[in-house]
Amino acid sequence: MTVTHRRYVPYSHAHYAGSLVDGAYALGLFGDVATEVCIRTDGDEGLFAGYSDVRFVAPVRAGDVVEVTARVTRVGTRSRTLELGCVVVCRSRPDRGESAAQVCDPPIVAVTATGTVVVPPVP
Numbered sequence: 001m002t003v004t005h006r007r008y009v010p011y012s013h014a015h016y017a018g019s020l021v022d023g024a025y026a027l028g029l030f031g032d033v034a035t036e037v038c039i040r041t042d043g044d045e046g047l048f049a050g051y052s053d054v055r056f057v058a059p060v061r062a063g064d065v066v067e068v069t070a071r072v073t074r075v076g077t078r079s080r081t082l083e084l085g086c087v088v089v090c091r092s093r094p095d096r097g098e099s100a101a102q103v104c105d106p107p108i109v110a111v112t113a114t115g116t117v118v119v120p121p122v123p
C-alpha cells in the first residue's frame, strides 16, 4: 500500500534564509499522508507512535511543489511501519523572474524517514 500527496509550499511557510521551511514542515506532511494510509488500511486515522530515522537530505523552500509518499513496509498487530519520502518536483527560479519556476527532473530527494503508526484494536 502506497499513498502519495502533492502540495505547493506557500511563501507564508518560509522561515529561514533562502526561503527555507523548517524541518517540521515535512514531518507534518508525513503525518497527513500516514493518516490516509491508516484510513485505507484500517478505517481509522491512526496515531503516529514515532520515527526510527529522519534524514533531511536537501532543503525544502517556499515555492516548491513537493510530493510526499508513504509505503507500508511492515504490518504488526496494531502497528504499521512506513517508509516515508518527500521529494521536490517543481521549484521557483527567481533568477529568471519573480514568478518563474521549473519542473525538477529528476525530482530532488529532500527528506526520508521511517515511522510507525498505531491503529485501534479490532473490536
Ligand SMILES: C[C@H](N)CC(=O)SCCNC(=O)CCNC(=O)[C@H](O)C(C)(C)COP(=O)(O)OP(=O)(O)OC[C@H]1O[C@@H](n2cnc3c(N)ncnc32)[C@H](O)[C@@H]1OP(=O)(O)O
Residues within 6 Å of the ligand: 031, 032, 034, 035, 038, 045, 046, 047, 048, 049, 050, 075, 076, 077, 078, 079, 080, 116, 117, 118
Ligand atoms: C497518523 C496520525 N493520524 C497523525 C499524527 O501524526 S498523530 C499525532 C502524533 N501522535 C500522537 O499524538 C500519539 C500519542 N501517542 C499515543 O497515543 C500512544 O503512545 C500510541 C497510541 C501511539 C501507542 O500507545 P498504546 O496503544 O498504549 O501502545 P501499545 O499497546 O504499547 O503498542 C501497540 C503497538 O504499537 C507499537 N508501538 C507503541 N509505541 C511505539 C513506538 N514508540 N515506536 C514503535 N512502535 C510502537 C507496539 O510495539 C505495538 O505493536 P504491535 O501491535 O505489536 O504491532
